[in-house]
Amino acid sequence: KNEVEQSPQNLTAQEGEFITINCSYSVGISALHWLQQHPGGGIVSLFMLSSGKKKHGRLIATINIQEKHSSLHITASHPRDSAVYICAVRGSGGSNYKLTFGKGTLLTVNP
């Protein structure tokens, strides 16, 4: 079982819809990252979270440390949001150099 599980694997939405991508993890962490990867492109870091909630434009990320769960929300989705969204956790203690990645959620937003 992967230490980081994302759901759904694939998500198709219509422009304007509210989108939620979920991430659950099973290990103690020092931080959780949400990353975005466009087709053929590099990876962009969207958020780094260790508690609570962060907002950037139409993107909102939340984390519940007790439940070992994080969500990424996109409000008023747009076709340019189409990308793979990846959740990654950084371990605590001696493993805090490493990121463990989920397998990603492929989001397609249709006009």
Added chain:
Amino acid sequence: DVKVTQSSRYLVKRTGEKVFLECVQDMDHENMFWYRQDPGLGLRLIYFSYDVKMKEKGDIPEGYSVSREKKERFSLILESASTNQTSMYLCASRQNNYGYTFGSGTRLTVV
């Protein structure tokens, strides 16, 4: 704007060749990482370096080595390329307790 630059976007090499993938960051970051990304497997850590001349094996170091002679440059070396090393390779850097910055990736094909 801060940057992680990977020397090639696309590379085709022959089986048995020695391959060098170069990564340079301009942010004076301490930590640098090499990942490979494969469909269905997500990103996996090959090697990382937490300081000049320091290196640690990641989850899949077999068939690879690394070099970090200067703080800004982290090289991944495939000693004798094999077809199962065909993949997307991503370099990243991080300053302690901050987020990650990724390069644009190198898509390596070994024929």
